[in-house]
Amino acid sequence: MADEPLVLGIETSCDETGVGIVRGHTLLADAVASSVDEHARFGGVVPEVASRAHLEAMVPTIQRALKEAGLAASDLDGIAVTAGPGLAGALLVGVSAAKAYAYALGKPLYGVNHLASHICVDQLEHGALPEPTMALLVSGGHSSLLLAPDITSDVRTLGSTIDDAAGEAFDKVARVLGLGFPGGPVVDKRAREGDPQAIRFPRGLTGSRDPLYDFSFSGLKTAVARWVEERRREGVEVPVADVAASFQEAVTDVLTRKAIRACRDNGVDHLMIGGGVAANSRLRSMAQERCADAGIELRVPRPKLCTDNGAMVAALGAEMVARNVAPSSLDLPADSSLPVTEPHIPGTGADAGHVHR
Amino acid sequence: MLLLAFDTATPAVTAAVHDGTTVLAESTSIDARRHGELLMPAVDHVLREAGVRLDAVTGIVVGVGPGPYTGLRVGLVTAAAFGDALGIPVHGVCTLDGLAYAAGVAGLGGPFVVATDARRKEVYWARYDGPRTRATGPAVDRPGDIAAEVAGLPVVGAGAALYPEVFADVRPPADQSAGALAALAAAKLADGEEFLPPLPLYLRRPDAQVPAAYKAVLPK
Numbered sequence: 001m002a003d004e005p006l007v008l009g010i011e012t013s014c015d016e017t018g019v020g021i022v023r024g025h026t027l028l029a030d031a032v033a034s035s036v037d038e039h040a041r042f043g044g045v046v047p048e049v050a051s052r053a054h055l056e057a058m059v060p061t062i063q064r065a066l067k068e069a070g071l072a073a074s075d076l077d078g079i080a081v082t083a084g085p086g087l088a089g090a091l092l093v094g095v096s097a098a099k100a101y102a103y104a105l106g107k108p109l110y111g112v113n114h115l116a117s118h119i120c121v122d123q124l125e126h127g128a129l130p131e132p133t134m135a136l137l138v139s140g141g142h143s144s145l146l147l148a149p150d151i152t153s154d155v156r157t158l159g160s161t162i163d164d165a166a167g168e169a170f171d172k173v174a175r176v177l178g179l180g181f182p183g184g185p186v187v188d189k190r191a192r193e194g195d196p197q198a199i200r201f202p203r204g205l206t207g208s209r210d211p212l213y214d215f216s217f218s219g220l221k222t223a224v225a226r227w228v229e230e231r232r233r234e235g236v237e238v239p240v241a242d243v244a245a246s247f248q249e250a251v252t253d254v255l256t257r258k259a260i261r262a263c264r265d266n267g268v269d270h271l272m273i274g275g276g277v278a279a280n281s282r283l284r285s286m287a288q289e290r291c292a293d294a295g296i297e298l299r300v301p302r303p304k305l306c307t308d309n310g311a312m313v314a315a316l317g318a319e320m321v322a323r324n325v326a327p328s329s330l331d332l333p334a335d336s337s338l339p340v341t342e343p344h345i346p347g348t349g350a351d352a353g354h355v356h357r
Numbered sequence: 358m359l360l361l362a363f364d365t366a367t368p369a370v371t372a373a374v375h376d377g378t379t380v381l382a383e384s385t386s387i388d389a390r391r392h393g394e395l396l397m398p399a400v401d402h403v404l405r406e407a408g409v410r411l412d413a414v415t416g417i418v419v420g421v422g423p424g425p426y427t428g429l430r431v432g433l434v435t436a437a438a439f440g441d442a443l444g445i446p447v448h449g450v451c452t453l454d455g456l457a458y459a460a461g462v463a464g465l466g467g468p469f470v471v472a473t474d475a476r477r478k479e480v481y482w483a484r485y486d487g488p489r490t491r492a493t494g495p496a497v498d499r500p501g502d503i504a505a506e507v508a509g510l511p512v513v514g515a516g517a518a519l520y521p522e523v524f525a526d527v528r529p530p531a532d533q534s535a536g537a538l539a540a541l542a543a544a545k546l547a548d549g550e551e552f553l554p555p556l557p558l559y560l561r562r563p564d565a566q567v568p569a570a571y572k573a574v575l576p577k
């Protein structure tokens with residue numbers, strides 16, 4: 001429908017400079033410039049390297065997205081940007097760019113929450129989100145179970161990791177196994193040749209007295225390292241594929257078990273999975289099986305929409321426009337620890353929603 | 358000619374509108390931690406005060422540093438975005454040159470030094486033969502290491518007052534002014550001089566600790 005809001009979204013919370021354009025629930029462009037290769041030799045994302053790369057990539061990535069969508073910037077109905085959470089210096093590049101485009105083009109600005117965006121992106125894949133939506137967000141930065149009665153205004157945390165994010169555990173295990181960075185894709189790949197039942201690694205926080213929806217991956221990571229070191233110390237060859245598969249099985253077992261429990265307990269018949277780890281093939285297949293058994297409809301966007309991207313920000317921005325949410329103001333801050341309970345940063349003063357040209 | 362100038366390379370968040378002859382409006386606030394929040398309201402403010410529309414602006418002037426990176430990037434990405442959205446040129450000017458030009462307006466002839474705070478016990482600095490003639494720099498150094506090079510010279514910029522043992526003859530101004538930056542740019546445009554590309558002068562490599570090789574969890 002041509003009258004659905006046309007929104008450009010900017011995402012710079014970590015190492016991907018993402019610019020997406022959507023019309024309502026339709027994806028028109030998804031341009032990404034990644035600095036991941038520059039971080040690989042450090043074994044993790046270096047904030048200053050990421051921020052420098054965002055500055056270089058910002059305008060070219062916006063131009064690429066507009067070209068991909070076949071649009072002029074003046075056609076847009078609004079500009080959305082990740083205001084947090086994320087790396088402070090990285091966020092600030094995107095927020096500053098979004099303000100400048102919004103101001104120069106005379107368009108409303110929407111500072112939105114990165115986590116809520118990860119959920120909302122599924123509207124581009126599977127249409128309008130059910131309300132409430134149950135979401136499992138898993139990436140290098142987050143592992144949360146979220147319940148969203150209204151993605152633009154009401155997102156609640158049911159549980160989250162008490163130590164490492166799931167994606168971090170993948171990175172660390174990849175490092176233990178000497179597989180490089182980032183760990184997610186390479187562990188997934190090696191695990192396909194391995195036996196997921198070969199080693200019984202611990203399932204964190206699954207005891208009868210543990211918190212129902214919280215996660216812990218630190219103990220698992222240490223258990224994997226210990227197991228591998230013991231083999232090496234004995235001079236036994238480490239079965240890399242079996243370790244990868246067994247580790248991955250432990251992670252996905254806990255994630256899916258808790259997510260389905262959360263759906264049941266809250267009477268929700270849908271489960272959305274997002275974040276970079278949602279690209280993991282075993283998580284997708286296990287979630288599919290278990291959701292089918294439990295009568296829960298599973299919604300997982302295609303992998304490119306699960307990792308950080310601008311389209312997800314645009315998707316949430318478009319929802320803000322569609323629901324007449326007030327725009328952010330020109331003094332919109334980048335908030336590195338923005339809580340998920342704030343899907344949007346509303347305007348603060350007289351200039352909210354008012355653009356002077 | 359109608360220039361919109363701003364600079365976020367120092368603790369000053371400063372914006373100004375200049376018509377080629379005079380500064381029509383200027384706004385400067387000093388807050389090293391809130392560049393991102395303060396810049397766009399300042400731009401909005403000076404445009405309103407000057408009574409001009411952003412789409413009437415013919416060029417963006419931006420201080421390209423050197424300066425601490427997080428704040429510096431706010432000005433540069435804003436300039437790049439304005440340039441792209443409005444289809445107008447973005448003129449990069451060394452931040453220290455803006456301070457030197459302002460020092461000239463305040464009566465300093467030359468030679469002199471401009472020094473701003475680079476944190477970590479260092480300054481960003483340059484030597485000038487005159488308000489529009491940079492002789493050396495910009496560079497980033499510990500004040501003690503450049504004492505001989507700056508000895509006896511007047512120094513402007515907020516970096517000077519931090520190290521009185523090295524910079525004895527402190528002169529105004531202390532803080533960057535977008536009005537001065539715009540006036541310098543207008544003079545350069547009138548004289549057909551070149552600008553810097555609107556890219557950051559970081560002068561330092563990013564801090565990036567290469568983590569030690571994998572740490573064992575088993576006791577040795």
Ligand SMILES: [Zn+2]
Pocket residue numbers: 114118139141275276307308
């Ligand atoms: Zn993310």
